[in-house]
Amino acid sequence: MIVRLKLPDGSYVEIENGSTPEDVAKSISESLAKRAFGAVVDGQLWDLKRPLPQKDEVEFRVVTEKDPEALEFLRHTMAHIMAQAVMRIYGKDKVKLGIGPTIENGFYYDFDLDGVKITEDDLNRIEEEMKKIIEEDLEIERFELPKDEAIKLMEKENQTYKIELIKEIPDDKVSFYKQGEFLDLCRGPHLPSTGYARYFKLLSVSGAYWRGDERNPMLQRIYGTAFTKKSDLEAHLKFVEEAKRRDHRKIGPQLGLFTLHPDVAPGLPFFHPKGVIVLNELIEFWRKLHKEWGYQEIMTPLIMHERLWHQSGHWDHYKENMYFTEKENQIYAVKPMNCPGHIVIYKSMSVSYRDLPLRFSELGKVHRYERSGVLHGLFRVRGFTQDDAHIFCTVEQIEDEVRGVAELTHQLYSPFGFEYFVELSTMPEDHMGDEETWEKATNALKRALDSMGLEYRINEGEGAFYGPKIDYHIRDCLGRPWQCATIQLDFMMPERFDLKYMGPDNVEHRPVMIHRALYGSLERFLGILIEHFEGAFPTWLAPVQARVIPIADRHNEYAEKVRKTLETHGIRVDVDTKSHTTSYKVRAAQLEKIPYMLVVGDKEMETGTVAVRLRSGKDLKQMPLEKVISAIKEEIDKKLLHSVFEE
RNA sequence: GCCAGUGUAGCUCAACGGUAGAGCGGCUGAUUUGUAAUCAGCAGGUUGUGGGUUCGAAUCCCACCGCUGGCUCCA
Numbered sequence: 063m064i065v066r067l068k069l070p071d072g073s074y075v076e077i078e079n080g081s082t083p084e085d086v087a088k089s090i091s092e093s094l095a096k097r098a099f100g101a102v103v104d105g106q107l108w109d110l111k112r113p114l115p116q117k118d119e120v121e122f123r124v125v126t127e128k129d130p131e132a133l134e135f136l137r138h139t140m141a142h143i144m145a146q147a148v149m150r151i152y153g154k155d156k157v158k159l160g161i162g163p164t165i166e167n168g169f170y171y172d173f174d175l176d177g178v179k180i181t182e183d184d185l186n187r188i189e190e191e192m193k194k195i196i197e198e199d200l201e202i203e204r205f206e207l208p209k210d211e212a213i214k215l216m217e218k219e220n221q222t223y224k225i226e227l228i229k230e231i232p233d234d235k236v237s238f239y240k241q242g243e244f245l246d247l248c249r250g251p252h253l254p255s256t257g258y259a260r261y262f263k264l265l266s267v268s269g270a271y272w273r274g275d276e277r278n279p280m281l282q283r284i285y286g287t288a289f290t291k292k293s294d295l296e297a298h299l300k301f302v303e304e305a306k307r308r309d310h311r312k313i314g315p316q317l318g319l320f321t322l323h324p325d326v327a328p329g330l331p332f333f334h335p336k337g338v339i340v341l342n343e344l345i346e347f348w349r350k351l352h353k354e355w356g357y358q359e360i361m362t363p364l365i366m367h368e369r370l371w372h373q374s375g376h377w378d379h380y381k382e383n384m385y386f387t388e389k390e391n392q393i394y395a396v397k398p399m400n401c402p403g404h405i406v407i408y409k410s411m412s413v414s415y416r417d418l419p420l421r422f423s424e425l426g427k428v429h430r431y432e433r434s435g436v437l438h439g440l441f442r443v444r445g446f447t448q449d450d451a452h453i454f455c456t457v458e459q460i461e462d463e464v465r466g467v468a469e470l471t472h473q474l475y476s477p478f479g480f481e482y483f484v485e486l487s488t489m490p491e492d493h494m495g496d497e498e499t500w501e502k503a504t505n506a507l508k509r510a511l512d513s514m515g516l517e518y519r520i521n522e523g524e525g526a527f528y529g530p531k532i533d534y535h536i537r538d539c540l541g542r543p544w545q546c547a548t549i550q551l552d553f554m555m556p557e558r559f560d561l562k563y564m565g566p567d568n569v570e571h572r573p574v575m576i577h578r579a580l581y582g583s584l585e586r587f588l589g590i591l592i593e594h595f596e597g598a599f600p601t602w603l604a605p606v607q608a609r610v611i612p613i614a615d616r617h618n619e620y621a622e623k624v625r626k627t628l629e630t631h632g633i634r635v636d637v638d639t640k641s642h643t644t645s646y647k648v649r650a651a652q653l654e655k656i657p658y659m660l661v662v663g664d665k666e667m668e669t670g671t672v673a674v675r676l677r678s679g680k681d682l683k684q685m686p687l688e689k690v691i692s693a694i695k696e697e698i699d700k701k702l703l704h705s706v707f708e709e
Numbered sequence: 710g711c712c713a714g715u716g717u718a719g720c721u722c723a724a725c726g727g728u729a730g731a732g733c734g735g736c737u738g739a740u741u742u743g744u745a746a747u748c749a750g751c752a753g754g755u756u757g758u759g760g761g762u763u764c765g766a767a768u769c770c771c772a773c774c775g776c777u778g779g780c781u782c783c784a
Binding site for chain 2: 159161162163164165166179180181182223224227228230231236237238239246247248249250265266267268269270271273274276280281282283285315316324325328433434435436438611613614615616617641642643644645646647648649650651652653659661663664665673675679681
């Protein structure tokens with residue numbers, strides 16, 4: 063039998079049955095065969111020395127280190143090499159293997175080491191052993207076994223976790239990989255030999271429950287990263303460093319934005335004056351846009367009686383995450399969400415179809431219990447402010463409303479320079495409401511996104527049980543994604559609370575609710591901004607927008623005059639009158655990431671100018687005061703990302 | 710909550726069984742300075758908390774508390 067291979071350029075090659083990707087690569091060129099890591103066969107990653115499937119025709123592509131798939135081969139094999147090294151060091155009979163997959167930037171492997179603890183200091187030793195294994199250039203062989211034989215083999219090896227895995231695999235046969243003395247149940251793919259392995263580094267050790275379930279034993283996980291090119295590894299390690307440098311938990315307190323006091327209020331940040339300035343700018347911008355888009359701002363109580371939460375369903379489904387307080391034998395809940403409060407307002411009104419859509423917005427402070435181990439700066443907290451809104455509308459209005467929210471979101475995100483991508487989650491298996499309504503609603507969401515020309519990914523079955531939803535993920539300057547905006551349709555709440563509006567037919571109808579938050583959480587959004595800008599906020603957000611720096615005491619009076627002038631133009635400005643050198647004061651302003659430094663000395667005093675320095679280090683020399691003021695004002699008004707003096 | 714690491718002045722860190730120290734920051738004074746650190750002095754710590762070992766503990770042991778990295782990415 064002859065197999066026809068379709069190559070990426072559209073041409074065909076015919077090969078004999080039983081040929082491997084290596085044979086094919088050789089037939090194309092020797093050098094290609096040498097560089098090949100493996101292949102992609104009908105979209106599936108295929109080992110270099112594994113015979114090709116017995117089909118009439120397959121699509122075929124060789125993978126070399128230049129292809130993105132190369133990392134899959136490399137990292138899978140790296141995980142095995144690491145496991146082999148761990149077994150050599152700690153003794154084969156002491157080590158039980160968990161799973162060892164590839165992840166976004168590397169790989170990990172979980173081990174049960176019979177009570178022995180791995181610490182970060184051991185990573186060096188493991189790395190050394192891994193290098194030896196790579197040098198040994200052990201051939202990596204793949205073989206298949208029927209499940210019962212596979213279980214016997216693993217019983218012999220005392221690999222109890224693997225046995226559990228084999229039992230759950232639906233196929234009749236399972237595959238193994240072997241390199242030297244190391245053997246592992248594995249789907250692959252793998253490199254042809256350990257000598258192909260490249261630039262790697264072990265990063266950290268941590269505990270991880272077997273299969274992610276806390277009722278299971280805890281295994282020890284080692285994380286590593288690996289790349290086909292040295293420069294990629296270096297770039298990645300640099301990225302990790304860079305992310306550490308931008309950590310909002312460090313920059314935030316440094317710049318006087320907020321502090322955390324876990325002894326007093328774990329998971330509840332304290333915002334200092336400068337932090338509040340930034341938050342208030344975000345809020346002001348938000349309010350302006352929401353007014354334009356026809357929202358009415360409301361305020362609802364922080365704590366509300368338990369009966370409301372029974373009715374909303376939170377008592378049954380969300381109680382574990384809620385805080386409670388009791389007075390006069392009545393239980394009150396601290397709100398974890400704003401929707402029930404908004405519904406109380408809706409219900410207190412008699413709503414006509416002419417009133418819809420009704421858009422209620424609220425900067426609602428919500429509290430949700432999070433387990434102490436997961437708290438993280440401003441990103442994972444127990445109390446935060448949602449820029450929430452609920453739109454009550456008819457099914458027919460969904461599309462327009464969602465499009466409106468999507469456009470509003472776009473406007474809200476635009477001054478920050480974020481790229482973003484969108485996901486649409488559809489009906490899950492466990493859902494409420496009839497499928498027809500779901501379909502209608504989901505199609506309305508799709509049409510809204512399509513009409514905006516937004517690209518989106520569909521997550522089948524990932525919607526909430528009460529309705530489909532749209533999620534926005536923004537990418538910061540390091541390319542890290544953050545889920546922020548969410549738009550969720552809700553058929554359930556209107557039902558539970560028996561919401562109605564009077565239709566044109568003089569009959570009562572049920573409205574639909576759209577929950578939506580755009581920043582998501584103000585606190586979290588601030589955290590993202592701190593990391594995105596590394597604390598150097600665009601001028602409109604900067605807590606101090608300009609600092610006047612007098613050179614000597616005799617310039618203090620003029621400096622104060624300059625400060626007052628800027629202030630009357632609404633610019634946030636201060637003066638550094640400390641008895642220090644100019645260099646010192648410039649450095650201080652620089653470290654505070656103040657956008658404009660206005661140095662004033664004899665020359666400036668005489669001519670009524672200021673010497674402008676930008677935080678980029680750029681010295682603009684002397685400039686008339688009015689010119690600087692109008693530039694700063696323009697920058698603030700237009701919410702520009704960079705100084706108008708910088709291209 | 711669980712695993713590992715970690716906890717010394719406001720911050721960054723030193724001392725690793727023998728009297729807790731430095732730099733930065735703060736305060737005071739001198740200096741009057743031209744674009745990323747002028748000089749001097751002063752204040753500041755029950756070494757996270759509690760217990761134990763020891764003649765003696767920041768240091769060794771135990772417990773608790775906080776913090777950091779993980780605990781989703783299924784051979």
